[in-house]
Amino acid sequence: xxxxxxxxxxxxxxxxxxxxxxxxxxxxxxxxxxxxxxxxxxxxxxxxxxxxxxxxxxxxxxxxxxxxxxxxxxxxxxxxxxxxxxxxxxxxxxxxxxxxxxxxxxxxxxxxxxxxxxxxxxxxxxxxxxxxxxxxxxxxxxxxxxxxxxxxxxxxxxxxxxxxxxxxxxxxxxxxxxxxxxxxxxxxxxxxxxxxxxxxxxxxxxxxxxxxxxxxxxxxxxxxxxxxxxxxxxxxxxxxxxxxxxxxxxxxxxxxxxxxxxxxxxxxxxxxxxxxxxxxxxxxxxxxxxxxxxxxxxxxxxxxxxxxxxxxxxxxxxxxxxxxxxxxxxxxxxxxxxxxxxxxxxxxxxxxxxxxxxxxxxxxxxxxxxxxxxxxxxxxxxxxxxxxxxxxxxxxxxxxxxxxxxxxxxxxxxxxxxxxxxxxxxxxxxxxxxxxxxxxxxxxxxxxxxxxxxxxxxxxxxxxxxxxxxxxxxxxxxxxxxxxxxxxxxxxxxxxxxxxxxxxxxxxxxxxxxxxxxxxxxxxxxxxxxxxxxxxxxxxxxxxxxxxxxxxxxxxxxxxxxxxxxxxxxxxxxxxxxxxxxxxxxxxxxxxxxxxxxxxxxxxxxxxxxxxxxxxxxxxxxxxxxxxxxxxxxxxxxxxxxxxxxxxxxxxxxxxxxxxxxxxxxxxxxxxxxxxxxxxxxxxxxxxxxxxxxxxxxxxxxxxxxxxxxxxxxx
Amino acid sequence: xxxxxxxxxxxxxxxxxxxxxxxxxxxxxxxxxxxxxxxxxxxxxxxxxxxxxxxxxxxxxxxxxxxxxxxxxxxxxxxxxxxxxxxxxxxxxxxxxxxxxxxxxxxxxxx
Numbered sequence: 001x002x003x004x005x006x007x008x009x010x011x012x013x014x015x016x017x018x019x020x021x022x023x024x025x026x027x028x029x030x031x032x033x034x035x036x037x038x039x040x041x042x043x044x045x046x047x048x049x050x051x052x053x054x055x056x057x058x059x060x061x062x063x064x065x066x067x068x069x070x071x072x073x074x075x076x077x078x079x080x081x082x083x084x085x086x087x088x089x090x091x092x093x094x095x096x097x098x099x100x101x102x103x104x105x106x107x108x109x110x111x112x113x114x115x116x117x118x119x120x121x122x123x124x125x126x127x128x129x130x131x132x133x134x135x136x137x138x139x140x141x142x143x144x145x146x147x148x149x150x151x152x153x154x155x156x157x158x159x160x161x162x163x164x165x166x167x168x169x170x171x172x173x174x175x176x177x178x179x180x181x182x183x184x185x186x187x188x189x190x191x192x193x194x195x196x197x198x199x200x201x202x203x204x205x206x207x208x209x210x211x212x213x214x215x216x217x218x219x220x221x222x223x224x225x226x227x228x229x230x231x232x233x234x235x236x237x238x239x240x241x242x243x244x245x246x247x248x249x250x251x252x253x254x255x256x257x258x259x260x261x262x263x264x265x266x267x268x269x270x271x272x273x274x275x276x277x278x279x280x281x282x283x284x285x286x287x288x289x290x291x292x293x294x295x296x297x298x299x300x301x302x303x304x305x306x307x308x309x310x311x312x313x314x315x316x317x318x319x320x321x322x323x324x325x326x327x328x329x330x331x332x333x334x335x336x337x338x339x340x341x342x343x344x345x346x347x348x349x350x351x352x353x354x355x356x357x358x359x360x361x362x363x364x365x366x367x368x369x370x371x372x373x374x375x376x377x378x379x380x381x382x383x384x385x386x387x388x389x390x391x392x393x394x395x396x397x398x399x400x401x402x403x404x405x406x407x408x409x410x411x412x413x414x415x416x417x418x419x420x421x422x423x424x425x426x427x428x429x430x431x432x433x434x435x436x437x438x439x440x441x442x443x444x445x446x447x448x449x450x451x452x453x454x455x456x457x458x459x460x461x462x463x464x465x466x467x468x469x470x471x472x473x474x475x476x477x478x479x480x481x482x483x484x485x486x487x488x489x490x491x492x493x494x495x496x497x498x499x500x501x502x503x504x505x506x507x508x509x510x511x512x513x514x515x516x517x518x519x520x521x522x523x524x525x526x527x528x529x530x531x532x533x534x535x536x537x538x539x540x541x542x543x544x545x546x547x548x549x550x551x552x553x554x555x556x557x558x559x560x561x562x563x564x565x566x567x568x569x570x571x572x573x574x575x576x577x578x579x580x581x582x583x584x585x586x587x588x589x590x591x592x593x594x595x596x597x598x599x600x601x602x603x604x605x606x607x608x609x610x611x612x613x614x615x616x617x618x619x620x621x622x623x624x625x626x627x628x629x630x631x632x633x634x635x636x637x638x639x640x641x642x643x644x645x646x647x648x649x650x651x652x653x654x655x656x657x658x659x660x661x662x663x664x665x666x667x668x669x670x671x672x673x674x675x676x677x678x679x680x681x682x683x684x685x686x687x688x689x690x691x692x693x694x695x696x697x698x699x700x701x702x703x704x705x706x707x708x709x710x711x712x713x714x715x
Numbered sequence: 716x717x718x719x720x721x722x723x724x725x726x727x728x729x730x731x732x733x734x735x736x737x738x739x740x741x742x743x744x745x746x747x748x749x750x751x752x753x754x755x756x757x758x759x760x761x762x763x764x765x766x767x768x769x770x771x772x773x774x775x776x777x778x779x780x781x782x783x784x785x786x787x788x789x790x791x792x793x794x795x796x797x798x799x800x801x802x803x804x805x806x807x808x809x810x811x812x813x814x815x816x817x818x819x820x821x822x823x824x825x826x
Contacts (some may be wrong), residue, residue, distance in 0.1 A: 005787075024782075024789040024790055025741070025742055025763075025790060025791060025792035026742060026759060026760065026763050027781065027787070027789050027791065027816075028742075028782075028786035028787065028789025028790060028791060029741070029742035029746075029759055029786070029791075030744040030759060031786050031787040031789060032785060032786045033743055033759075034745050035785060045758075046758060046759050046760065049758040049759075049761070050758065050759060050760025050763070051760070052760070053758060053760040053761050053763075053764050054760060054764065057764045293785075604759045
């Protein structure tokens with residue numbers, strides 16, 4: 001007995017389990033096939049097959065999305081390090097207490113915002129390189145992923161965090177993170193991959209609907225006539241037809257110059273060299289990228305202000321969309337920061353970089369503004385032979401171009417300026433020369449007015465130019481640091497010579513009027529001088545709580561503070577050593593592994609445990625993070641071969657507890673008491689260790705707590 | 716500057732089936748035409764997937780017809796070939812013809 005309707009479950013699967021939006025035509029076709037006498041088995045096969053094919057097609061169409069999400073999420077651990085640094089800034093510790101019991105709301109919002117910035121950047125880059133640019137700019141595609149990604153990221157990150165906590169001891173306890181940003185990116189250990197996973201899933205899910213949207217253009221059917229009105233949809237043509245071309249050209253030039261000046265101002269003001277004597281390469285790369293981003297944003301911002309100005313010709317209708325204009329110009333502005341850094345060093349490379357930037361700017365603008373500025377094609381008429389006698393003169397006369405003479409003049413003038421070390425003048429002349437040359441020599445013969453193609457081309461050009469621009473900027477920074485260090489060494493040597501020749505008076509006189517106003521030095525780096533320590537006489541057995549003594553023995557702390565990460569129990573052989581105090585220095589973990597802080601006080605001689613009944617630890621607290629910090633004290637007999645240790649217990653520091661917390665503008669002093677048992681396995685001790693055991697709020701930043709002194713009370 | 720891509724075997728068959736069916740080119744007849752010529756069953760899901768690819772390339776266009784009771788109240792999606800689609804079919808035919816003509820001995824072996 002055969003049913004008249006097809007199997008309802010198969011129909012439900014067909015309508016609900018296929019990937020993407022599908023119209024009813026496929027279901028109707030299967031219904032038609034079933035009605036015409038085909039079997040239920042055929043219907044089931046077709047329904048399941050359609051479902052499988054739709055998913056396979058859907059995934060295949062999103063391969064670029066998955067590849068991009070993978071590449072982008074590889075950088076997630078480095079971004080986490082960056083956000084951790086921001087999160088541990090002291091300003092948040094001051095602000096969050098104002099929110100009272102709901103302090104976690106702004107904390108989570110800020111954290112989500114920081115991570116969303118990373119994801120939004122990824123979304124923007126992906127859509128920029130793969131989507132329909134016109135729709136992107138109008139916000140049709142952009143809005144949905146931007147909202148979605150933050151919503152998706154939070155629960156997935158929460159799930160990954162819970163899973164990571166559950167399996168921490170088994171999988172991640174011994175994981176060591178890289179300490180550099182580049183090391184974080186190439187770190188392929190499991191913990192890093194677990195960090196990357198939420199970013200990957202959030203990106204892929206948010207961009208799912210935007211990734212495979214086909215770009216459908218009006219197509220010519222066999223019976224259609226060519227649609228003349230198709231070309232008229234472009235604003236550029238309409239704009240060119242309705243506005244004065246001369247005004248458009250002039251305003252275009254003005255907008256380009258405005259953006260350029262803005263980019264230069266920002267680069268000159270913010271293009272500082274790193275303060276470190278020998279910065280790492282990754283730090284220079286990060287600084288170079290930042291400088292370039294700032295330069296480009298400043299350029300875009302400057303142009304946008306004039307473009308959208310109420311008196312602007314382009315406010316209502318522009319020959320090309322502003323985003324396309326910005327993309328094109330960015331390939332020129334991207335060179336401005338390196339130019340600024342080079343010019344700061346009076347380097348001739350300023351002119352070369354300026355010329356390179358002008359070349360890219362001219363080539364990009366020439367192509368993008370085809371509809372505004374008429375295409376430059378070789379004028380065939382001027383090459384045609386004239387009526388003249390054969391062999392008596394040349395067959396054609398070369399065209400006369402004034403711009404050729406201008407270019408030549410600029411080239412010579414730039415060379416002269418360079419010779420007399422007027423680098424900025426030379427840069428301007430060479431840039432103008434390069435711009436004119438490229439503008440005249442760039443032909444646009446096959447222009448199809450496809451706006452998406454223009455966007456893609458501009459974006460591709462910008463991407464290709466970005467890498468050499470970053471490298472040149474890094475080179476400029478490296479050169480600048482080397483130049484600065486060399487100058488400092490030379491000045492130091494000169495000062496030393498002057499000192500030995502007893503020319504102090506003369507030097508002081510000169511220094512007041514010379515460019516080097518800091519006593520002959522271009523700049524100074526001051527290292528904080530370690531505080532003068534009280535010299536404690538060696539302790540003797542007699543002074544240490546001799547029989548009959550009732551006064552406590554006071555031992556000011558003058559030992560070391562150790563900062564380690566599990567599983568290390570002592571500092572490694574390559575531990576960095578520096579002068580400083582935990583009260584002032586911010587010591588933070590950059591790899592998400594908690595910090596362990598210990599204070600070690602070595603005594604001059606051993607003290608018998610039987611003579612001590614109590615140890616009081618006086619601390620100075622300037623920590624402004626709410627949360628529990630527990631202090632544990634251990635006594636060690638370092639002189640014995642096995643280093644026996646006596647654990648005296650642990651106590652919470654009251655001034656950091658949430659119920660007693662108040663913002664500390666100065667130091668808070670606190671004394672913690674630890675009883676010493678009368679009978680212990682070890683008889684004496686010569687070292688006191690104080691361990692800080694912070695709660696999760698303090699896990700990644702060293703507590704700003706210093707040990708002031710110990711008081712040992714006699715029994 | 717257009718991206719030039721050659722038609723795949725299945726895509727070419729689909730276009731030829733559509734040309735043959737003319738105004739009646741929608742999912743079910745297209746798949747039946749393919750089954751009749753190939754001698755084996757075809758998944759309609761694969762047919763639609765390939766048709767969507769061709770539409771994205773601009774080789775065909777489609778529009779929905781009226782719903783009919785014979786199809787459970789569902790509409791038909793009619794497909795029509797574009798000028799570009801027809802040009803590519805002709806071009807593929809010329810290429811294949813030239814290449815087949817260059818292989819006379821293979822023709823003999825097949826007999």
